[in-house]
Ligand SMILES: Nc1ncnc2c1ncn2[C@@H]1O[C@H](COP(=O)(O)OP(=O)(O)OP(=O)(O)O)[C@@H](O)[C@H]1O
């Protein structure tokens with residue numbers, strides 16, 4: 262079932278992982294999550310909750326940050342993947358789109374997309390066809406394909422980063438904070454494309470988002486992280502209706518809308534769910 266986080270149909274299974282930075286800073290304190298095959302799962306939480314760390318633990322990108330998974334296990338299609346290097350993860354079908362939409366600024370949009378195919382040994386015509394497919398999902402990228410990526414807009418760079426990931430023909434994309442710094446309309450556009458890729462191409466997504474509202478509208482299942490722990494999880498439709506989620510993450514309560522700042526200071530006072 263798409264709307265479940267159950268173990269049986271899990272593509273990705275993270276069990277009770279602990280992550281330590283610089284040998285001493287304990288950041289993830291036993292995080293478990295599942296990504297169902299064909300699912301969109303949202304990893305939610307505020308600044309510093311541990312979302313990016315969780316994604317990097319899965320794609321084996323922690324080493325360069327002096328971070329280490331010290332406990333627990335990560336399995337993809339039932340196989341342990343800890344210790345694989347990021348390129349091997351890409352070969353097994355998992356690719357991460359980093360926070361802050363990393364594109365190679367001095368390359369054109371099209372050259373950026375082509376770098377995404379480097380782990381494959383595909384022929385020119387196959388790659389051309391895949392490029393056209395990416396352009397079909399992101400017509401804006403086709404228009405800007407000859408532009409230097411560094412001069413394109415934030416939204417186009419986010420599209421370029423997702424498009425480049427698609428060029429590796431992934432089964433699963435770990436998408437970090439796709440809404441960051443983008444206008445609401447562009448956020449909708451990008452999430453709409455994520456949904457299309459999920460439904461039409463069967464790509465599964467684990468996406469980290471501070472934008473709870475949009476993430477829970479597009480995801481099937483969600484996990485809420487606070488200070489390195491999962492404090493709540495459930496089908497997205499249920500989380501959207503949960504009074505605590507509404508109050509603390511959707512900024513809506515019986516007293517009306519609250520600003521994000523109010524919610525955060527209120528949360529600090531009330532120690533949510535502890
Ligand atoms: N390389 C690092 N070395 C030490 N501590 C780190 C490192 N990277 C992250 N941290 C710490 O780990 C915690 C979790 O950070 P992480 O980036 O995973 O949070 P996040 O949920 O992605 O936050 P944001 O929404 O701001 O991106 C934070 O307290 C952060 O300061």
Ligand SMILES: [Mg+2]
Pocket residue numbers: 312313314360437438469
């Ligand atoms: Mg982050």
